[in-house]
Amino acid sequence: MKKLPLGIQTFRDIIESDNIYVDKTKDIYALLEHNEKNFFFLSRPRRFGKSLLISTLEEMFLGNQELFKGLWIYDKIEWKKYPVIRIDFTGFTYSNGIDGFKKSFLAEVKTLYKKHNLKIDSDDYKKAFKELIEKLGKKDKVVILIDEYDKPIVEFIENSEIRNIMKDIIKDFYLVIKESEQYIKFAFLTGVSKFAKVSVFSGLNNLRDITLEKGFSTMLGYTEEELFSYFKDHIKATAKELKVTQKYLKDTLKNWYNGYSWDGKNFVYNPYSILSVLTIQQINNYWFSSGTPTFLIKMIRKFNTNIIELENYKTGDSIFEAYDIDKINVQSLLFQTGYLTIKQIEKPSITRRKYTLSYPNLEVKESLLLHILADFSDKFSNESEVMINNISEALEENNLEVFFNQLKTMFAGIPAVIFMSDKEAYYHTIIYLILTLIGVRIKTEVHTNKGRIDAVIETETHVYILEFKMSSTNQAIKQIEDKKYYEQYLLSKKEIILVGVSFDSTERNINDWKVKKTD
Numbered sequence: 001m002k003k004l005p006l007g008i009q010t011f012r013d014i015i016e017s018d019n020i021y022v023d024k025t026k027d028i029y030a031l032l033e034h035n036e037k038n039f040f041f042l043s044r045p046r047r048f049g050k051s052l053l054i055s056t057l058e059e060m061f062l063g064n065q066e067l068f069k070g071l072w073i074y075d076k077i078e079w080k081k082y083p084v085i086r087i088d089f090t091g092f093t094y095s096n097g098i099d100g101f102k103k104s105f106l107a108e109v110k111t112l113y114k115k116h117n118l119k120i121d122s123d124d125y126k127k128a129f130k131e132l133i134e135k136l137g138k139k140d141k142v143v144i145l146i147d148e149y150d151k152p153i154v155e156f157i158e159n160s161e162i163r164n165i166m167k168d169i170i171k172d173f174y175l176v177i178k179e180s181e182q183y184i185k186f187a188f189l190t191g192v193s194k195f196a197k198v199s200v201f202s203g204l205n206n207l208r209d210i211t212l213e214k215g216f217s218t219m220l221g222y223t224e225e226e227l228f229s230y231f232k233d234h235i236k237a238t239a240k241e242l243k244v245t246q247k248y249l250k251d252t253l254k255n256w257y258n259g260y261s262w263d264g265k266n267f268v269y270n271p272y273s274i275l276s277v278l279t280i281q282q283i284n285n286y287w288f289s290s291g292t293p294t295f296l297i298k299m300i301r302k303f304n305t306n307i308i309e310l311e312n313y314k315t316g317d318s319i320f321e322a323y324d325i326d327k328i329n330v331q332s333l334l335f336q337t338g339y340l341t342i343k344q345i346e347k348p349s350i351t352r353r354k355y356t357l358s359y360p361n362l363e364v365k366e367s368l369l370l371h372i373l374a375d376f377s378d379k380f381s382n383e384s385e386v387m388i389n390n391i392s393e394a395l396e397e398n399n400l401e402v403f404f405n406q407l408k409t410m411f412a413g414i415p416a417v418i419f420m421s422d423k424e425a426y427y428h429t430i431i432y433l434i435l436t437l438i439g440v441r442i443k444t445e446v447h448t449n450k451g452r453i454d455a456v457i458e459t460e461t462h463v464y465i466l467e468f469k470m471s472s473t474n475q476a477i478k479q480i481e482d483k484k485y486y487e488q489y490l491l492s493k494k495e496i497i498l499v500g501v502s503f504d505s506t507e508r509n510i511n512d513w514k515v516k517k518t519d
Helices: 011-016 025-032 050-061 097-115 125-137 160-179 224-230 232-242 246-257 271-280 294-302 330-336 362-376 378-396 400-412 424-437 473-482 487-492
Strands: 039-043 084-088 142-147 184-191 207-209 313-315 341-349 352-358 441-448 451-458 462-469 495-504 509-517
Touching: 011 050, 025 050, 050 084, 050 142, 050 184, 084 097, 084 125, 097 125, 097 160, 125 142, 125 160, 224 232, 224 246, 232 246, 232 271, 246 271, 246 362, 294 330, 294 362, 330 352, 362 424, 378 400, 378 424, 400 424, 400 495, 400 509, 424 441, 424 451, 462 473, 462 487, 473 495, 473 509, 487 495
Parallel strands: 039 184, 039 207, 084 142, 142 184, 462 495
Antiparallel strands: 313 352, 341 352, 441 451, 451 462, 495 509
């Protein structure tokens, strides 16, 4: 049984150490066919295989054919050695600010000179980099591979002063590449975010962004077919360890780690999470835990993002365009960083598309919502598991007294500064977060032919129709009855319970609730 390459991002190491390599070389070959546009950019979330792709391209352009024996591309191309310039911005020094970055950049350029047996003539990193391309390009055209192009900006994303200086530095760097196009055979850039005003997307005339192209939608990540083919022995071993059937494990893996898409049709599994599960043999939030999105949580709060609307969020093409970091669109940022993905694309016309974005899977949804909830109060972070278990048990037992008392306890733990005046939507959000985290089937703002239901909760035995009011519970119940919100659930054979909930804007908590059964 071949080994699992968890944490290995070097193609040569994977092949020579007898690790599993999911063959993506057919996708890579498709890049080489487009000679008229030989500058490419691909955006994918962190830990999604970008560095391994860069490493694979490097070995290809170095002409190391024997490493590809048994892979699709082995006998499909002319294997020729090209001078390769590979830069990985994650390896630079950022702790010493701009000066530290410039020194780190110069050190990287010096290393490249040494690697190609050339003498460096300048201590200016931009000039030295340009001369390196020219010196190598006079003998044979150069291949440029840049990993995590956006790292220098992301590293200082919360420091606008340093960030703006860094944008200018990076802009100058890509202008060097633009001015050296005549010496370049092929260039490939990866990153997470698409930032405007750094000359990557405007300065490089021939840059082709393949992020949303259908032909490259499965270039990174594992398709279901790849997962069940390449990893079948490890799936069998993990199912045995967990004492479940292989079918049950496959279904669980799909719910927890599948669902990423960049074309709305082809869906892939998160490679880091899959390798982690099969190595550790436990279901857990591996990808999310590897990098807590502190900045994203801050942006969600800063822009008063409607958490409920993140699920099945409707949008147009503009959300996928490069954005100005000073004018952040939270939904765009969540998409690029992997917390939202494309679930569906509709085409009302040949010039217009409608997209539905949503959480890719349970790992991302539950983890993100839990962090948002914990951000409201330390109490949620420290005691949430106990309270959430109590709420879950109360619903299972149809004990609404305990259910609402536990909700009141959680509301009481939210600092006053967090509240958004007395808007009902805010209370909806907290309840949505809590109930979603305990796995309850909750639908919010359910449309009927007579209006919109605030929330519907379904358990194995009951359907709860909830109406929220800043006034009285009687008014809430009356609205449910007058508009017959319960009618569409009469055929469910479950007991239907009408629930009116009122909030107290002074106490910033649930004030009262009233329950009524349907006849």
